[in-house]
Amino acid sequence: MRKGQWCVLVVTGFVFLAATVTGFGQEPQYGGKLIIGMGTDIARWDIHNCSGMQNLGIQRLVTELLTDHHWETGELLPWLAKSWEVSPDATTWTLHLEEGVMFHDTTPFNAEAVKYNLERLLEIGLARGSFDMIESIEAVDEYTVVIHTAPFAPFMHLLTYAPSGMVSPTQVEKLGSDNYYQHPVGTGPYVFVEHIRGDRSRLVANEDYWRGRPYLDEVIAKPIPETAARAAALEAGDIHVALSLPPIYVPMLEANPDTEILRAVPARTCYVGMNNQWGPFKDKRVRQAMNYAIDKHAINESIFLGEAVISTAPMTTLAFGSFPQAIFEYDPAKAKALLAEAGYPDGFEVTLTYSPGRYLMTTEVSEAVASYLMDVGLDVNLKAVEWAAYGKDRRKGVEENPLQLYFLAWGCVTLDADHGFKLYRPDLWPPKSTSPIFYSNDCMLELFNAARAVTDNEDRLMYYEVINKMVWDDAPVIWLYIQPNTHAKREEAHGVYVRSDETIWLREAWLEQ
Amino acid sequence: MTAYIIRRLLLVIPVLLGVSFIVFLTIRFIPGDPAEILLGEDYTQEAVEALRAEWGLDKPLLIQYGLFLGQLLRGNLGISIRSGQPITRELAVRFKNTLQLALVAAALASVIGIAAGVIAGTRPFSLMDMLTMAGAVAGVSIPVFWLGLMLMYAFAVKLHWLPAVGVGTVKHLVLPGITLSAFTMATIARQTRSSVLEVMEQDYITTARSKGVTEKNVLLRHAIKNAMIPIITVQGVMIGRLLGGSIITETVFAYPGMGKLLIDGLMGRNYPVVQGVILLYAVTFSLVNLVVDLSYALFDPRIAYD
Numbered sequence: 001m002r003k004g005q006w007c008v009l010v011v012t013g014f015v016f017l018a019a020t021v022t023g024f025g026q027e028p029q030y031g032g033k034l035i036i037g038m039g040t041d042i043a044r045w046d047i048h049n050c051s052g053m054q055n056l057g058i059q060r061l062v063t064e065l066l067t068d069h070h071w072e073t074g075e076l077l078p079w080l081a082k083s084w085e086v087s088p089d090a091t092t093w094t095l096h097l098e099e100g101v102m103f104h105d106t107t108p109f110n111a112e113a114v115k116y117n118l119e120r121l122l123e124i125g126l127a128r129g130s131f132d133m134i135e136s137i138e139a140v141d142e143y144t145v146v147i148h149t150a151p152f153a154p155f156m157h158l159l160t161y162a163p164s165g166m167v168s169p170t171q172v173e174k175l176g177s178d179n180y181y182q183h184p185v186g187t188g189p190y191v192f193v194e195h196i197r198g199d200r201s202r203l204v205a206n207e208d209y210w211r212g213r214p215y216l217d218e219v220i221a222k223p224i225p226e227t228a229a230r231a232a233a234l235e236a237g238d239i240h241v242a243l244s245l246p247p248i249y250v251p252m253l254e255a256n257p258d259t260e261i262l263r264a265v266p267a268r269t270c271y272v273g274m275n276n277q278w279g280p281f282k283d284k285r286v287r288q289a290m291n292y293a294i295d296k297h298a299i300n301e302s303i304f305l306g307e308a309v310i311s312t313a314p315m316t317t318l319a320f321g322s323f324p325q326a327i328f329e330y331d332p333a334k335a336k337a338l339l340a341e342a343g344y345p346d347g348f349e350v351t352l353t354y355s356p357g358r359y360l361m362t363t364e365v366s367e368a369v370a371s372y373l374m375d376v377g378l379d380v381n382l383k384a385v386e387w388a389a390y391g392k393d394r395r396k397g398v399e400e401n402p403l404q405l406y407f408l409a410w411g412c413v414t415l416d417a418d419h420g421f422k423l424y425r426p427d428l429w430p431p432k433s434t435s436p437i438f439y440s441n442d443c444m445l446e447l448f449n450a451a452r453a454v455t456d457n458e459d460r461l462m463y464y465e466v467i468n469k470m471v472w473d474d475a476p477v478i479w480l481y482i483q484p485n486t487h488a489k490r491e492e493a494h495g496v497y498v499r500s501d502e503t504i505w506l507r508e509a510w511l512e513q
Numbered sequence: 514m515t516a517y518i519i520r521r522l523l524l525v526i527p528v529l530l531g532v533s534f535i536v537f538l539t540i541r542f543i544p545g546d547p548a549e550i551l552l553g554e555d556y557t558q559e560a561v562e563a564l565r566a567e568w569g570l571d572k573p574l575l576i577q578y579g580l581f582l583g584q585l586l587r588g589n590l591g592i593s594i595r596s597g598q599p600i601t602r603e604l605a606v607r608f609k610n611t612l613q614l615a616l617v618a619a620a621l622a623s624v625i626g627i628a629a630g631v632i633a634g635t636r637p638f639s640l641m642d643m644l645t646m647a648g649a650v651a652g653v654s655i656p657v658f659w660l661g662l663m664l665m666y667a668f669a670v671k672l673h674w675l676p677a678v679g680v681g682t683v684k685h686l687v688l689p690g691i692t693l694s695a696f697t698m699a700t701i702a703r704q705t706r707s708s709v710l711e712v713m714e715q716d717y718i719t720t721a722r723s724k725g726v727t728e729k730n731v732l733l734r735h736a737i738k739n740a741m742i743p744i745i746t747v748q749g750v751m752i753g754r755l756l757g758g759s760i761i762t763e764t765v766f767a768y769p770g771m772g773k774l775l776i777d778g779l780m781g782r783n784y785p786v787v788q789g790v791i792l793l794y795a796v797t798f799s800l801v802n803l804v805v806d807l808s809y810a811l812f813d814p815r816i817a818y819d
Contacts, residue, residue, distance in 0.1 A: 037678075037767075043595045126564075129557030181597055197596065197603060198769025199680055224678050224767035228662050233677040233767075236670045388545025388782050395549065395556075434549070434556050 032511030033218040037239040041223035046181035047165035048125040057503030063165040063186030071505040074318040103168035111139035116169040127163035151453035157416035189214040215510035240493040264498035266485040267316040268411040272478040287475040289338035291328035307484035321417025321464035325472040347377030354407035517818040547782040591785035600789040611770035615755040617690035622697040630705020652699025661692040661765040678767035749805030
């Protein structure tokens with residue numbers, strides 16, 4: 001062949017190659033029906049009144065918030081509020097809203113809508129206690145809202161917490177607040193069609209979504225409580241995404257060429273709490289000894305197949321204001337020495353309470369912890385209680401609280417240290433909360449309140465750095481690990497990501513057809 | 514007969530009153546507060562108290578019960594604490610699902626159980642007998658949970674013949690139906706076998722044979738009716754077991770039925786849901802018992818009701 005013909009052939013060859021490579025499903029396709037299997041059904045399709053984090057990823061496909069977290073970095077992102085300013089004393093917040101956004105029922109999203117929503121949240125929202133710093137809301141002009149609060153620097157982070165979602169005021173008025181859940185209307189990429197309790201929730205694409213029509217035509221969310229059934233349904237192809245699978249399924253689903261494991265940076269800190277006002281736990285040396293007594297790496301390897309993350313700070317390191325510390329490495333000799341120094345050379349008797357099934361591998365971890373503690377001389381009684389009864393005990397005040405050692409977890413939903421430290425707050429002892437750590441530290445409380453009132457992020461970080469070190473050193477609880485956050489999907493589902501708060505990010509999801 | 518039926522139906526009312534009162538009290542005495550469970554991490558004392566007031570849980574117990582009865586008489590079972598939906602609506606769908614599943618399981622258990630039992634009973638100590646009884650032992654011993662997952666793995670994941678989870682079509686009833694029927698099928702087979710064996714020993718059977726009746730007719734026209742009487746009792750109890758015992762099967766197959774509703778309601782201390790579901794169970798049991806009692810008259814002409 002002549003040179004010219006070779007050239008044409010080579011170029012054509014490259015073009016074909018390029019076309020096939022891009023054509024191999026990497027270009028998002030429109031259409032398709034994505035089916036998601038979740039652990040529990042959506043209790044109520046009313047974002048101001050939904051409880052439990054599990055299904056918020058699904059609800060947030062319909063109802064959006066003023067701000068959001070990036071699914072991977074945890075960075076605070078503007079969303080329905082495109083920008084904001086705050087007064088230096090952290091009490092006046094001026095939000096500028098996205099313009100031209102409409103709810104699914106064509107009601108315009110504007111400052112009046114924001115005011116309506118926040119007022120509804122404060123009046124009847126289940127989580128209104130978490131938003132009680134809001135004093136008043138003003139709609140200054142069509143797209144500007146001014147919110148007055150008690151001094152609270154992490155306010156914009158708090159607005160990423162789902163109960164502050166934006167719903168259509170028209171719909172609430174039309175159905176009545178009590179019945180709004182029957183047909184929610186938001187600004188999200190998908191429109192609610194129906195919810196058949198126990199069977200499925202069905203959503204269809206919002207053609208006029210303000211960020212562009214989503215790829216999928218439909219999203220179906222089905223509750224499949226039994227994890228084995230959920231994994232089986234994924235393998236059978238009955239569902240495309242399976243949420244919340246325990247680590248035992250990881251090897252099987254990774255080996256299967258049709259499925260893939262999704263891992264998110266986990267954020268739920270699991271710990272064994274200590275009643276700091278009970279007997280031996282009043283002494284810091286005893287509390288530190290307890291931390292040295294546990295081999296967290298061994299627990300991670302054998303119970304979680306290495307999928308958990310050892311806690312290096314009182315909360316997930318993704319949170320704003322979290323500073324990693326040196327972990328209490330497994331050292332039973334040191335633990336025994338500290339116990340002896342504190343006056344307990346022969347250990348003491350203690351009860352470890354836990355609620356089976358509440359968190360991943362609760363029973364197994366509790367048994368492991370008990371066994372490590374027994375190795376350093378403690379006499380541990382394991383006590384399994386049902387979740388509801390457990391809550392009742394946790395709420396009791398310091399005089400009546402029967403709990404000594406207890407297994408619990410805390411998810412830092414706003415990814416801000418203010419929320420992360422809630423457990424340890426010396427001013428929030430039960431019955432004001434359900435965290436019977438009974439931690440006592442006036443200095444910490446002062447620093448904490450100071451951090452709240454300061455708007456400069458650098459200043460806040462300064463306070464939190466000190467608080468982190470102080471709390472870690474005091475060892476009010478036995479820090480263990482951050483619970484793995486594993487989910488799985490089929491290969492043909494793309495653009496599916498999991499966020500650190502265990503909710504699913506589906507805005508860019510598409511199905512290969 | 515009609516008078517008898519009416520009397521039995523009227524007697525259901527005090528039964529329901531008793532059941533509802535006992536459930537009402539018991540669930541309120543179990544430790545655990547529904548408001549606190551619902552709030553979870555958003556717990557504050559004020560929010561808990563506000564919710565309890567909203568649900569009327571701050572009133573004295575007898576007043577609460579009175580209000581509940583009043584609502585009941587107007588056909589209102591109350592509102593679910595968790596979902597805000599009227600209980601009657603939640604129950605209707607779930608009850609239909611569980612009923613379908615229970616009927617399928619009951620049909621499978623009866624047909625296969627009785628057939629197997631008859632085969633075994635008419636050929637005692639033969640190979641068929643041994644095999645059938647071995648199957649029965651397996652059915653009684655295999656955990657429902659494991660059986661369900663194994664069936665799911667084989668037929669849904671590997672063979673793709675049937676759906677793994679959910680509800681909606683006849684296909685969705687197959688695997689859960691088989692799973693749920695296993696235990697009862699085995700029980701019925703064993704019971705039928707002993708019943709048939711016992712009946713076949715009777716003198717009147719020998720008489721029939723001497724008359725020259727074919728073996729098939731001996732069985733079908735003479736033996737079966739008498740053998741059935743204890744089986745009917747078992748079937749009556751069986752419906753109860755299937756309705757209540759479907760919880761595990763429903764959980765494994767994500768089948769939205771009453772069992773799951775009850776368990777979730779109990780875990781969340783969802784008082785109205787628990788009360789509603791148990792009341793419905795009580796009504797169903799009473800009616801099923803009535804039907805079973807009446808059917809004795811069909812099989813045994815010596816029994817008459819008036």
